[in-house]
Amino acid sequence: xxxxxxxxxxxxxxxxxxxxxxxxxxxxxxxxxxxxxxxxxxxxxxxxxxxxxxxxxxxxxxxxxxxxxxxxxxxxxxxxxxxxxxxxxxxxxxxxxxxxxxxxxxxxxxxxxxxxxxxxxxxxxxxxxxxxxxxxxxxxxxxxxxxxxxxxxxxxxxxxxxxxxxxxxxxxxxxxxxxxxxxxxxxxxxxxxxxxxxxxxxxxxxxxxxxxxxxxxxxxxxxxxxxxxxxxxxxxxxxxxxxxxxxxxxxxxxxxxxxxxxxxxxxxxxxxxxxxxxxxxxxxxxxxxxxxxxxxxxxxxxxxxxxxxxxxxxxxxxxxxxxxxxxxxxxxxxxxxxxxxxxxxxxxxxxxxxxxxxxxxxxxxxxxxxxxxxxxxx
Numbered sequence: 001x002x003x004x005x006x007x008x009x010x011x012x013x014x015x016x017x018x019x020x021x022x023x024x025x026x027x028x029x030x031x032x033x034x035x036x037x038x039x040x041x042x043x044x045x046x047x048x049x050x051x052x053x054x055x056x057x058x059x060x061x062x063x064x065x066x067x068x069x070x071x072x073x074x075x076x077x078x079x080x081x082x083x084x085x086x087x088x089x090x091x092x093x094x095x096x097x098x099x100x101x102x103x104x105x106x107x108x109x110x111x112x113x114x115x116x117x118x119x120x121x122x123x124x125x126x127x128x129x130x131x132x133x134x135x136x137x138x139x140x141x142x143x144x145x146x147x148x149x150x151x152x153x154x155x156x157x158x159x160x161x162x163x164x165x166x167x168x169x170x171x172x173x174x175x176x177x178x179x180x181x182x183x184x185x186x187x188x189x190x191x192x193x194x195x196x197x198x199x200x201x202x203x204x205x206x207x208x209x210x211x212x213x214x215x216x217x218x219x220x221x222x223x224x225x226x227x228x229x230x231x232x233x234x235x236x237x238x239x240x241x242x243x244x245x246x247x248x249x250x251x252x253x254x255x256x257x258x259x260x261x262x263x264x265x266x267x268x269x270x271x272x273x274x275x276x277x278x279x280x281x282x283x284x285x286x287x288x289x290x291x292x293x294x295x296x297x298x299x300x301x302x303x304x305x306x307x308x309x310x311x312x313x314x315x316x317x318x319x320x321x322x323x324x325x326x327x328x329x330x331x332x333x334x335x336x337x338x339x340x341x342x343x344x345x346x347x348x349x350x351x352x353x354x355x356x357x358x359x360x361x362x363x364x365x366x367x368x369x370x371x372x373x374x375x376x377x378x
Contacts, residue, residue: 113186
C-alpha cells in the first residue's frame with residue numbers, strides 16, 4: 001500500500017475505499033465540532049447575560065449556590081407549570097379583592113350626592129367649552145364599572161388602578177368647579193367617605209401585593225437556578241463530547257499512520273532541510289507538533305535539539321503535511337508581492353528581528369545531524 005502525495009491511499013491506479021471511510025469520519029467530526037461550538041456559544045452568552053444582571057461580581061452567584069444547597073430546584077418545565085398555577089391563584093385572589101372593592105364603589109355610588117358622577121360629563125350640553133383644557137383625563141363611575149367588567153383583557157389588573165380612577169372622578173370635579181359650588185362640595189364629601197372605606201380594605205391589598213412580590217422573587221430565583229443547572233449539565237456534556245472527539249481524532253490519526261508507508265531516510269533529510277526554510281512563526285508551530293507526541297520536548301526552550309529520525313511516523317507525516325502547506329502559502333505570498341521586492345522597511349526590520357530564532361532552530365537540526373554522523377563514523 002502506498003500514499004499518493006502523502007494523502008490518498010492507492011493500490012495500482014484505484015483509490016482505496018478506506019480513504020472514503022476516513023473522509024466520512026472526518027466529516028462527521030466536523031459536524032459534531034460545529035454543533036459543540038454552537039452549544040459553547042449559547043453557554044457563554046447565558047453567563048455573560050447573568051453577569052450583567054449581577055453587577056456586584058459573584059455575589060449573586062454565591063447566593064444562588066447557597067439557595068441551591070437548601071432546596072431541590074425543579075426543572076425549567078416544572079418551573080413554568082408552577083408559574084402558571086401561581087399566576088392563576090394570584091388572579092383569583094385579586095378578583096376577590098376587586099369584588100370587595102366593588103362593594104365600596106356601590107356604597108359610594110348609592111349616596112344621594114353621587115348622581116353628578118355616575119355618567120360622563122355632558123360637555124357640549126352644558127356648554128363647558130374649556131373642560132378639556134382643564135381636565136386631562138375625564139372619568140366617571142359608569143366608565144369605571146365597564147372597565148371592571150371587561151373580559152377582553154382591557155380591564156383593570158389590580159385594585160389600586162380602580163382606586164386611582166375613583167379618586168380621579170372626584171378630583172376632576174373639584175378641579176373644574178369652584179370651591180363654593182355644590183358639585184365641588186359633593187365631590188369633596190364623597191372623596192372623604194371613599195378614602196375612609198378604602199383604608200379598611202388597604203391592609204388586605206398591601207398583604208396581597210407583598211405576597212405577590214415574594215412569590216415572584218422566589219420564582220425568579222428558582223428559574224435562575226434551574227437555568228444554571230441546565231447550563232451546567234450542558235457544559236458537562238460538552239466536556240465529555242469534546243473528550244470523545246479528541247479520542248476519535250487520535251484513533252483516526254493512528255489508523256491513518258498505520259496505513260501509511262514509512263517515511264524514507266531521504267524524505268527525512270528533505271524534511272529537515274525544508275524545516276530550515278520556514279518562517280520563525282511556522283517553525284514554532286512545527287515544534288509544537290513535535291511536542292504534542294513528545295511531552296519531554298521543550299518547544300519554547302532557548303536551545304532545542306530536534307532529531308528527525310527519533311520522531312514517530314505520526315509526527316513525521318504531520319510535519320511533512322504542515323511544511324508542504326506552509327511553504328506553498330509562503331511561495332504564493334511572495335509571488336503576490338513581487339518576490340518581496342516591494343516590502344516596506346518595517347516588514348524588513350520585523351523579518352530581521354525574527355531571523356535569530358530561525359537560525360537557532362536550523363543550528364539545532366544541524367547539530368543533531370552532526371552528532372549522528374560522528375557516531376556512525378566511529
